[in-house]
Amino acid sequence: MNKNNNTVIFLMGPTCCGKTDLAMKIYNKINAEIISVDSSLVYKNMNIGTAKPNKYELEKFPHKLVDIIYPNEGYSVANFYYDALREIKLCFLKKKVPLLVGGTMLYYKILLNGLINLPEKNKYLINRIFDYIKNNSSTNLYKKLFKIDFKSANNINKNDIYRLSRALEVYYTTGKKKVVF
Structure with missing residues (x-):
């Protein structure tokens, strides 16, 4: 694999179909960094019903954009978009392959198509x-x-x-x- 071609891998699908397990299996094989594409995993302490990797898995296979805010804080599609782009760029700087893993299809769609220019919240x-x-x-x-x-x-x-x-x-x-x- 040519690590200088700025390849981004999307590993997507419904909850509990094996995305995280597959990502952890290929993590070292392709010199990847895992970036979560899950609208629930961004929240700290939301571990039930989210299929969040356990503490051991997160230590061995770090996931970006997991446990980054508290549930009472707002996190929008735009927040995800800019956070994900930042993480992807950091992967490229480290000569790693961004492995985006999750099931929030709207997040993938935004990454592929960009943000719609909407006004600030009123x-x-x-x-x-x-x-x-x-x-x-x-x-x-x-x-x-x-x-x-x-x-x-x-x-x-x-x-x-x-x-x-x-x-x-x-x-x-x-x-x-x-x-x-």
């Missing part, structure tokens, strides 16, 4: 939207989004208040519909 508007949800239902929020941007609404579960509110926030902030990818 806390005032977010609070108004969540006040609306308190007095109404997520179904009403969904109906409101459907009237404004049916393409986004069709791609969001009517109970996913976070994605619904972000789509509305983008619309109310920019006057533009959220780009669906």
